[in-house]
Amino acid sequence: MSARNPRNPPGLVETPYDLGLGESAAPDAALVYNSSYVTTVEVVADLGRADVDRRKILSAAPFAAFAGVGPSRDWLVNTLDQEPTGPRVRLEDVSAVKNMFATFQRMDIFQGGGSGRLVLAEYMTQHVYPLLRRTHGAEVRRALCEAAAEQTYLLGWMAYDNGENGTAQRYLIQALRLAEESKDAALGAHVLAGMADQATLLGDPAEGRRLAQAGRQGLSRVDSPACLADLWCLEARALALLGEKSAAAHAVAQSEKAYERVRLDEEPAWAAFIDPAYLHGEHANTFRDLDDPSAAEEHARRSITHAKMQKRARRGAMSQAALAVSHLQRRDLDSAYAAGIRTLSLTKRVKSSRAVEAVQDLQRRMQPFGAHRLVADFNERARELATAA
Template identity: 35%
Template sequence: MDVKRWLEGVQPRPATATFIAEALSRKAGVKFSLEDVGMGGVITPATLELGLEYTAAAPKVGSQLLGLTRRDLAEDPLAVEATVVPSAWTQPLLTWLLSRPEPLPAGNGIQVNVGDSDIRAVRMTTQLFMKLDFQFGGGHARAALAQYYVRDVSPLLEGKFTEAVGRELFSAAAEVAQLLGWTAYDLGRHGLAQRYMIQALRLAQAAGDRMLGGRLLGNMSHQANYLGSFQQSIQLARAAQEGSKGIASSTTMASFLAMEARAHAGNGDDRACSYAFREAEKIFDSRNIGDDPEWISYFDEAELAGEGAHCFRDLRKPLIAQEFAGHCLELTDPFYARTLSFIRLVQAATYVHQSEPCQAVALATEAIEIAGSLKSKRYLRYVSDLCTDLAEYRETHDVGRFLEMVATKYPAL
């Protein structure tokens, strides 16, 4: 009965699949992998860890990403609940930082001929998914994004293309993988996000896209800071800066410096944070939007102000944080619901830090209204952190009502 189900495409448990591959290997005298026996979709701890490898063979990255996305789509607990391995950031950081231009062999696949129009389609589709992420959170349309990689992007990587087209293709595919990683991070799937980001960085390196590689290191820095790995966050942000000097646009470099400032703030280093943030402001003021890639278009004056608000909130400098938060709220397009919710909650925290809990509650209530049905674990953490800050004021009428409302609306908290 089990064999019949497997032949019909039902995947066995990881341990069973491994036993089958081992038994067939002993019988044939040849080492068979899970992919060789048609069970590559089965996830095991060993196959999941391939996502942490920064492979020397660039063409292998596409298949490793395909494995991740399939497991992501299957909601396999080993993938969804994978943990972050902090030490796994080190090799990609150093390898990317010290890398030199590498030859990218032309594709010789037979399934599809890849041209410029295919790459434009990938980039435009990625931008559409990116807008959905900003407006509705990383949990919205993630399955569609993963399916898009599996069905539309992965076959292109196996297709036929010239070296020049191949570099653009790898860069475009890296953008898709970056967004898969970012949305996984926003949804709280941190181990999966780390693996997507590492593979995306390898694609960017193969493409020779140093600016996009810097962005991926900046994203890794953002995640490391969120998880409390402040020193690694600083290193990742600095690697983004050093590895793209003379190449990154001013806007992009300002975003890398802002990530470093955020990490210093999380680490409680006021002086280093202020220095990095001033440098970010200085470089941002000299920017020419015409130099920017499309994917950095979100990083405008409002976004930089928002980074400042986070920095000075973490440093417990509420008045300065409020100034940045107010500037951000004035300039942010209402389209960016997640950003507006974040900044309202940052602003609320600064009022708690000044012992004004009722004002904090008023702002937090606005943030929750703006968020609506936002699917973002990061947003929920902002709410949770604020509730923790407000706990000492729970006997205050307004605070008590707010805490009750949050408990009703977000029972998981």
């Protein structure tokens, strides 16, 4: 039985987490896509507080293979039937939450996921998740769940970019559940895109492909060209790693076709990053994995141009790394070294484990060149980056 704490605002219920109980179950509970809205609210609130408190058990929580199977299926078919209780939330409260989203998203895009993630976790825990427990009309409830889903997704994405994959996965699953509650199919598909990206890059491209396809199925009744372009893009990446060359090339073409219909002023705020810098950068990685250095170089250079104009260091670093690999695939070490140095320079400007991993990937790919002076110099500079990090 829950207890009320007189220090808490009216309508807030003290949970086992508040009492110091049930800590060991919190990480696993966040892997479950629960049909109960009330339970979902408690789980995501507990997850946020464990994150803010830097609980060891959360930081040690592993990425669970295949945990996305049930959530992606249930997102397509579930209906909800429970209501929270407490003081009524107004649309003005929701607007305040949505206005904060752009601020945190810009922090992620321009500074990397590790720079502002804990600030966002604190904001969500103190200001947003408590609102989910309160009373809302149907319109406000949908809007609030949409805003909470957007920012819970962003928390997951920032954790992913910072190398905290177990934490990221749990946030993404709960974001998907909140997106279903909001009845925004495009937002749910967007969350599945993030889950697909994570699964693919953690070594399970078959799961990544399946999640991307589930997202596309979810878009069957809504028009969201930016999200569709992203899902095709991520499916292409998975297909490339699966060795399905023609299917991957087709998926890239479908991604580009979908993006031709994008009108930026009609897209939701969460789609702001789905642009030429991002898409061409991911296409470069697809063709890199297909061992097609010419196509990889073309897309990498397009991405680099756009990222430079936008001053997006993380995207620039990752696309410079893709460009470097395209040179290595042609055995052009001099050009690869030059692109690698630019990768290092840009990586120093952001807090992103994905950018650091791109540098480490370059080191591995340079190993066949042995003790060449350029390889030795690049490795020394990379060690300096790792030490600084």
